[in-house]
Amino acid sequence: MAFPPDFLWGVSTSAYQIEGSPLADGAGPSNWHRFCRPGGAGAHLAPGGDVACDHYHRWREDIALMKELGFQSYRFSVSWSRVLPGGRGPVNPAGLDFYAKLVDGLLEAGIRPLITLFHWDLPAALEDRGGWLDPDLPGRFADYAHTVASALSDRVEMWSTLNEPWVVMHEGHLQGSHPPGHRDFRELPRVSHNLLLAHGLGVQACRAAGARTVGLVVNIEPKHPATDRPADVAAAARADAYMNRHYLDPVFFGRYPEEFPALFGEAWPAFPEADFRTIQEPIDYLGLNYYSRGITRHDPAVPFGQWSSVPHPSHLRTDMDWEVYPEGLTETLLWLQDRYGPIPVYVNENGAAFPDPATAPPGGVRDPLRVEYFRTHLQAVLSAMARGADVRGYSAWSLLDNFEWALGYAKRFGIVHVDYETLKRTPKASARFLSEVVRSNGQVLG
Numbered sequence: 001m002a003f004p005p006d007f008l009w010g011v012s013t014s015a016y017q018i019e020g021s022p023l024a025d026g027a028g029p030s031n032w033h034r035f036c037r038p039g040g041a042g043a044h045l046a047p048g049g050d051v052a053c054d055h056y057h058r059w060r061e062d063i064a065l066m067k068e069l070g071f072q073s074y075r076f077s078v079s080w081s082r083v084l085p086g087g088r089g090p091v092n093p094a095g096l097d098f099y100a101k102l103v104d105g106l107l108e109a110g111i112r113p114l115i116t117l118f119h120w121d122l123p124a125a126l127e128d129r130g131g132w133l134d135p136d137l138p139g140r141f142a143d144y145a146h147t148v149a150s151a152l153s154d155r156v157e158m159w160s161t162l163n164e165p166w167v168v169m170h171e172g173h174l175q176g177s178h179p180p181g182h183r184d185f186r187e188l189p190r191v192s193h194n195l196l197l198a199h200g201l202g203v204q205a206c207r208a209a210g211a212r213t214v215g216l217v218v219n220i221e222p223k224h225p226a227t228d229r230p231a232d233v234a235a236a237a238r239a240d241a242y243m244n245r246h247y248l249d250p251v252f253f254g255r256y257p258e259e260f261p262a263l264f265g266e267a268w269p270a271f272p273e274a275d276f277r278t279i280q281e282p283i284d285y286l287g288l289n290y291y292s293r294g295i296t297r298h299d300p301a302v303p304f305g306q307w308s309s310v311p312h313p314s315h316l317r318t319d320m321d322w323e324v325y326p327e328g329l330t331e332t333l334l335w336l337q338d339r340y341g342p343i344p345v346y347v348n349e350n351g352a353a354f355p356d357p358a359t360a361p362p363g364g365v366r367d368p369l370r371v372e373y374f375r376t377h378l379q380a381v382l383s384a385m386a387r388g389a390d391v392r393g394y395s396a397w398s399l400l401d402n403f404e405w406a407l408g409y410a411k412r413f414g415i416v417h418v419d420y421e422t423l424k425r426t427p428k429a430s431a432r433f434l435s436e437v438v439r440s441n442g443q444v445l446g
Ligand code: GBH
Pocket: 014, 163, 164, 167, 219, 289, 291, 292, 294, 309, 321, 322, 349, 397, 404, 405, 413
């Protein structure tokens, strides 16, 4: 079993995590920019993405690096507040121009640009109006999507609306670790519904602006019960509904998982039927972000949902404390085809944080655990394809070590090392490994 000749090999990043210069050239502040400042709920993360990898100035060097490594595609996100500083209203031409130049540079280097319109950084002005709780936000997102797609759809074929709506909802409104820093489960249904409406309207807006291929990117983690006790089995089903079926059931079936009225209780609203026609707008592909699985047990001490995760006693865990579980990627790919039918899938993120030195040693950065992570997960993709999964591409997370959100710069996901003192880029052994994978179209996996 081999990868088909047109399999698309790439790397991923996101705007706030790598760009730096968040207010340059007329950009407005984003929610993440404000979150990480003194007085913000994430002030301990200061200076946040103020410098990050300085990709805003070093993008030419980063394109050259990807070209040298042989990648065929580059998935990045556009910062809404660069393009529309106030979230709505007048366009900031310099903001749009940054991405136009990036796209042209990529095309010149023979690398296909894949654009994500929303990878978590929201214009602060829109957060002030309620953010994802604001019923107007889906419409604002569609306007923004239309603006960007109109400018770039002549050169960019593949688009995605949202990256991981689950994280926006869960971390922003239940855990409080991302902006707006709320901890109120009663907000979750409305936040999710607005994210889904934004997605549906966003697909329509992208198409109206000439985008050919439009999809949604979700994070999926198989939820395995910790024991076969009925309480644990039921807890795993609730966790699966909450994380894995939460956005895909509405998009593909026009309804929320059947567990939700009981899960949310009195906080579960009646949504207008007509909304689901927007949400069900057909998509051209599904983007899958896969990192790990969740071993789940019933846990009455957890106020919302009554489940928690238990670590596997012996499996390796990454620096994020996530279990290394490549079988879960095969399982997820097969589950997607099985539940949602024949839809092209792109693995849009997969990768691992393991500790690397702050400064690259003269001999280069050796990251054998990350290499092994990629090798086993790519083999897992192949097994799923051998069993019928329609996987069209694979994009590693991430090109560069970068700002890992609520965990700052301590966690390194890059295949290219970044020295945060000098901003020097040094490809790690994992970058060389993936480069060989691309060049041989997977033959080196054996
Ligand atoms: C992605 O999200 C993001 O798209 C990207 O920006 C980020 O840098 C990257 O991953 C690395 O974090 O241990 O029980 O809390 C990751 C989505 C969802 C994966 C939650 C891990 C943790 C389960 N994550 N999951 S738990």
